[in-house]
Amino acid sequence: MPPTIQTRGWVVLTVLTMLPMLTTTLAPPADTTTPPPPLDEVVVEDSGLCGRKAPPVNSPIVELAWERNTSQVNVNCPPKLRTLFPSLPTSPPKSRKTSPTHSIATSGVGMRGVILNLTGIAQEGSGGQVLVDVEGCGCVGMAVGVPVWAEGVTFAIHGSLRLPNTWWLGSEGLREMWVRVSNGLGMEGLCEYLPPTLQTLDLSYTPLGELILEKRCSPALQRLEAIGSTLTQVSLCSPALTTLYVNGNEMSGDMDWAGCVGGLSSVMYLHASNNYLTSASTCNWPALETLELRDNWLTSLDLTTCPPRNLTSLTASKNYLTVAPSPLPPALVLLYLSHNNITELPVFSRVIQDADFSHNSLSRVGDARFRRARKLHHLNLAHNHIKEIAEKDFYGLKKLHRLDLSHNKLASIAPSSLLPLHHLRHIHLHHNHLTHLDHRDIHALSTHAHALLHNNPWACRCQMLAALVQLQSCADCKHKRVALQCKERDHLQEVTALLHTCLQAIKSTQGLQDESDEDYSEEQRDKVDDSTGAVLIVPSLVVLIAIAVSLAIGYKMYRKHRRALFNTFSPCCGWCGRCAPQGINNNNHNHHHHHQEASQLPTGELQDSDTETEM
Numbered sequence: 001m002p003p004t005i006q007t008r009g010w011v012v013l014t015v016l017t018m019l020p021m022l023t024t025t026l027a028p029p030a031d032t033t034t035p036p037p038p039l040d041e042v043v044v045e046d047s048g049l050c051g052r053k054a055p056p057v058n059s060p061i062v063e064l065a066w067e068r069n070t071s072q073v074n075v076n077c078p079p080k081l082r083t084l085f086p087s088l089p090t091s092p093p094k095s096r097k098t099s100p101t102h103s104i105a106t107s108g109v110g111m112r113g114v115i116l117n118l119t120g121i122a123q124e125g126s127g128g129q130v131l132v133d134v135e136g137c138g139c140v141g142m143a144v145g146v147p148v149w150a151e152g153v154t155f156a157i158h159g160s161l162r163l164p165n166t167w168w169l170g171s172e173g174l175r176e177m178w179v180r181v182s183n184g185l186g187m188e189g190l191c192e193y194l195p196p197t198l199q200t201l202d203l204s205y206t207p208l209g210e211l212i213l214e215k216r217c218s219p220a221l222q223r224l225e226a227i228g229s230t231l232t233q234v235s236l237c238s239p240a241l242t243t244l245y246v247n248g249n250e251m252s253g254d255m256d257w258a259g260c261v262g263g264l265s266s267v268m269y270l271h272a273s274n275n276y277l278t279s280a281s282t283c284n285w286p287a288l289e290t291l292e293l294r295d296n297w298l299t300s301l302d303l304t305t306c307p308p309r310n311l312t313s314l315t316a317s318k319n320y321l322t323v324a325p326s327p328l329p330p331a332l333v334l335l336y337l338s339h340n341n342i343t344e345l346p347v348f349s350r351v352i353q354d355a356d357f358s359h360n361s362l363s364r365v366g367d368a369r370f371r372r373a374r375k376l377h378h379l380n381l382a383h384n385h386i387k388e389i390a391e392k393d394f395y396g397l398k399k400l401h402r403l404d405l406s407h408n409k410l411a412s413i414a415p416s417s418l419l420p421l422h423h424l425r426h427i428h429l430h431h432n433h434l435t436h437l438d439h440r441d442i443h444a445l446s447t448h449a450h451a452l453l454h455n456n457p458w459a460c461r462c463q464m465l466a467a468l469v470q471l472q473s474c475a476d477c478k479h480k481r482v483a484l485q486c487k488e489r490d491h492l493q494e495v496t497a498l499l500h501t502c503l504q505a506i507k508s509t510q511g512l513q514d515e516s517d518e519d520y521s522e523e524q525r526d527k528v529d530d531s532t533g534a535v536l537i538v539p540s541l542v543v544l545i546a547i548a549v550s551l552a553i554g555y556k557m558y559r560k561h562r563r564a565l566f567n568t569f570s571p572c573c574g575w576c577g578r579c580a581p582q583g584i585n586n587n588n589h590n591h592h593h594h595h596q597e598a599s600q601l602p603t604g605e606l607q608d609s610d611t612e613t614e615m
């Protein structure tokens with residue numbers, strides 16, 4: 001190599017020079033083991049970042065550490081300011097005065113910035129990683145050359161970083177590069193500074209503005225991350241790239257980021273959440289398996305023009321979508337579309353396992369949405385405007401484990417509509433307008449599921465409420481169970497209190513007739529009298545006879561089974577397998593029917609046993 005070029009090469013080492021000039025004059029080295037030229041030949045020129053604008057700093061303090069297969073260099077430049085305030089604690093003057101210029105980090109010209117020389121760093125174990133952590137030194141320049149064993153380099157720099165061309169010389173193959181530079185790279189065109197052997201490049205949290213890789217740049221690059229890097233433009237011609245993370249940038253428009261035909265043809269994992277994208281399409285992205293577009297401004301998401309055959313996971317929550325992709329990609333397993341403005345569910349495919357449509361504008365479930373969704377495990381429809389569940393809405397959901405319908409406007413759930421959910425473990429129905437749940441559904445659910453049911457205006461029917469309380473109780477559930485309330489003539493009642501009254505009432509009618517009236521509250525007794533008086537005029541005689549007969553039978557039975565009854569009776573009677581004897585139920589049954597015909601009275605329902613006897 002001619003000496004002039006070597007001298008020029010050392011200009012790069014200082015990194016206090018004009019980089020554009022260097023790129024044109026630096027010839028590729030003939031031999032990677034060429035010894036570096038002596039320092040005193042370094043030519044120094046001012047450059048914007050590392051020159052006069054950078055404040056002077058004290059001599060760098062260098063610490064070396066070897067940890068977990070990583071050779072670590074910590075460089076710290078104590079601020080000059082400290083010397084102006086002698087009363088402040090300062091680092092020992094000795095260390096500053098006598099600290100020899102360390103061979104790894106030397107001060108830049110005029111004490112502006114530091115120059116790193118990584119060539120001599122010793123290896124840790126069998127690890128090939130070098131970590132450079134620089135604090136308080138302003139501009140950091142790199143000398144040309146890294147250790148032969150280096151496989152990965154990390155620059156964690158509080159300041160800015162200037163890399164000379166071919167700074168990686170000496171390594172046998174630098175595969176990984178992590179850059180965290182708070183003030184950016186201060187250089188034009190990333191391509192020149194990337195080792196051709198690079199497979200992983202992470203530029204996250206380093207202000208870049210744009211990310212442009214032409215075909216010649218890092219042809220082996222497989223993984224590229226630039227999270228929070230102030231990107232407004234991305235253009236990649238990286239046919240080997242499989243993973244791209246550009247979350248948290250300022251990208252707008254669509255996802256048309258291919259710098260050449262096929263430039264993104266291998267990308268399987270794309271994470272572009274937290275940008276300002278307004279439309280997205282899978283054209284140019286044929287190999288996508290994971291697509292993450294959360295928190296953008298998407299109004300359109302086109303998966304049909306270029307169907308992504310291998311897409312298994314799609315996240316586009318927190319956007320402005322009004323239409324869900326349809327048909328769904330054939331391999332899609334996970335679908336997260338919460339916090340949009342979607343009004344219709346798509347038809348679910350055979351393979352889908354997890355779907356989140358919470359916080360949308362669905363007003364119904366729709367016909368035959370889940371006919372083929374045999375593998376759907378979780379379905380979240382919370383925070384929509386769904387008003388009712390039709391009988392066949394959930395047909396096909398054989399494997400559904402968790403169903404969230406909370407915070408909707410559900411006023412009715414058609415009887416038997418929950419029966420197909422054989423594997424349901426958790427159902428959330430809280431914060432709806434539900435008054436009834438069919439006993440068959442309750443019964444089916446109670447054998448395998450737990451429910452959240454609070455904040456619904458349940459009808460004050462003892463039998464149903466007892467079953468609901470039972471359905472809601474769950475010892476090992478993480479959710480805190482909120483007590484149920486029921487609504488009677490616009491009046492909310494605590495269900496626990498009501499059930500207590502129910503129990504008392506049932507006990508009373510189980511033969512202790514004379515005491516029974518005392519167990520009722522005055523108000524409740526009045527209600528009973530009002531309604532029964534009004535409606536039972538004609539059939540009253542028949543009814544009275546029937547009551548008398550059944551009371552007689554009931555009392556007999558009661559005496560017979562009194563002990564067992566008091567030992568085992570609980571409010572859950574019916575679905576928990578602990579029931580009052582049949583005779584007593586029949587007794588109540590008669591009572592009940594009259595009251596129910598009359599009105600939905602609490603006391604009528606207090607004695608409600610029909611559900612049980614009908615079952």
Ligand SMILES: *[C@@H]1O[C@H](CO)[C@@H](O)[C@H](O)[C@H]1NC(C)=O
Nearest residue numbers: 013036039103117119120143
């Ligand atoms: C870089 O370090 C190597 C070995 O430690 C040394 O031989 C060389 O002179 C250094 N170069 C500079 C510019 O300090």
Ligand SMILES: *[C@@H]1O[C@H](CO)[C@@H](O)[C@H](O)[C@H]1NC(C)=O
Nearest residue numbers: 068069070124125126127128
């Ligand atoms: C780290 O070093 C140990 C020995 O020092 C070695 O066994 C291990 O494989 C190394 N790990 C990596 C990831 O290089």
Ligand SMILES: *[C@@H]1O[C@H](CO)[C@@H](O)[C@H](O)[C@H]1NC(C)=O
Nearest residue numbers: 265266285286287288309310
């Ligand atoms: C989809 O996946 C299959 C199997 O992994 C693979 O052979 C095929 O090349 C992939 N398709 C695309 C377009 O990458």
Ligand SMILES: *[C@@H]1O[C@H](CO)[C@@H](O)[C@H](O)[C@H]1NC(C)=O
Nearest residue numbers: 320321322340341342343361
């Ligand atoms: C949702 O879409 C409807 C029309 O379908 C529109 O009226 C409404 O403003 C949209 N809501 C939001 C939050 O975008």
